[in-house]
Amino acid sequence: MALIAALGFILGFAMNRGSICTVIATKELVSDKRPARFIALVECAAWAALGYVILDSPPMIQEGWSTLGYLVPAAILLGIGSYVNGACVFGSVGHIGNGEVEFAFTFLGIYAVLFIESCFDLLSGQPPISASTSLGAVFLAFALVAMMALRLSLSRRLKSHFRRLTMAMGSVGITSTILAVLAPGFAIVASVGSVASIPVTGAVISVCMFGGSFVSARLRKDGFKFKRPAMKTIVKRTFAGIFMGAGALLIPGGNDTLLLVGLPAEAWQAVLAYLLFVATLAALILAMGSEAKPWS
Template sequence: MGPITPLAFVLALLCAGVMGFAIQRGGTCTVAAVEEIVDQRSARRLLALAEASLWVTGGLLLARALDMLPAMPEGFALDRWTLAGGALLGLGAWVNRACVFGTVARLGSGEWSFALTPLGFYLGCLSVRPLFGTAPHHPLAGGSPVLASPAWAVLPFLVFAAWRLLAPLRRARTRRALAECLWSPHAATTVIGISFVLMLLVAGAWAYTEVLAELARGMAAGIGARTALLAALLLGAIWGGRGVRRLRGGTIAPAQGLRRLAGGWLMGWGSLLIPGGNDGLILVGMPLLWPYAWAAFGLMCLSIGAALLTSRHLPIPHMLRALRAARMKP
């Protein structure tokens, strides 16, 4: 993030807060999306995440048409590190019980044990190099196919955007019905995509996992502004939980704390090997149609699904309960 004007920075903070609010209200989470597929045979949440990427793509096309497109981050080649990182990212999200989006949503609901997930992520970023060495990330030779598309490509998006924005207004008869429709998982991810595009235009591409990774690497350039955006994101999520009385509070059990640390740690490893956390994949890599981002996110979802199915078929929980019962017997 380069230097920006105070007014632009205030706007970026506002966008980050709105994004956090939408993440919390919509319960945005890749783990929840995969659980919905496994348990309900429904892909609504996963399609909503894909739509967030679509909104970012359309926003980039519109910004290009208006000659407002900022410098975009580079893409990377798809290799074995990408695949390993995607698997670790999914495994970490399953252990944590939430992806990096879901962690923000759960923090906003007052589940304070999830405050340990970013700490675990940071520790994972610190330890990835001693364990895995330096993953050779090769930049893509060409640019994004989205940005190389013809100028008229923005027109179908404008039609789609008008339809998606007007549909809730037509369906909702009351203010309460409109609020419920607006903060459904599908609509909330639309708000996330739009907020991200606005923030991208005024402050550049940003993902909160990148802040933690840069802190771990000791990169100081723009870190203060990025950390402020992270704080705004979390405050927006907490405000969203407060507004609907979802704040739960309570103490943090040791087992919960260990799960959050371990899950964050694995996600930190995965994000540096890919490179990118699932927030960056969904909001930057996938909208730009970079193959490595789509492959990493797909493998993340498969890893979560495999871990869910495996854990439900293994008798480990029953064995643990039996051991506890045996210990309680005189």
């Protein structure tokens, strides 16, 4: 349990330190024509895949992927919720560490959806599934080097940001893999079954993860600034969380599960859902803009 707590702390610390957020990465890609942060997200999935290969443990989700009739609208719903929220689940953890407590209501909305479903059993459960990655450690290592070289070539003027983002993405990918092996079923946004199956472990990881994000922000100059949320903002975050929770429930899994479990497992459902999620974000950002921006 001490190791799990330490890994949860590292996970939260890395998410805050690297300003890891799919909404920010998508905005920089489509609005600012800067693909470096988005490439780093792909690196994160590659790090996770490499971890599964080294540990010789296949990626596993607690419930099977939904059919296309659920998967497609769920991914779009997840994208809409993340856009309204101004951050994906990774970014929400980082914002809370920065003192923006209104993002706690995002998680309140998410878990409200999961709790209601668990009470009424609205969706029939599916058995857990796992799939080993067909890519070897050597191939994944070369792919990581190639992606980092590409990102470095696009970040010549921001080498300090390159180093920080590289360390953050590697930390998130590796620690999430080890946590998935030690506590099967854990995810930041998880299906109801996985939340219910590991209540104590999940709570320990969550508390330490938010603690790591908070410590990371405190160590940065002007990183932590407590912001008292207005009622309008609270309502907005809560409704955004409900949208994100509904999407994660139907997929099942949020963008963390898609990126760190589904893509390493080479599940076509995860690839499709993540692409639809990003495409929804991109369309909304192009149509209405976005104020999302990295904080470090």
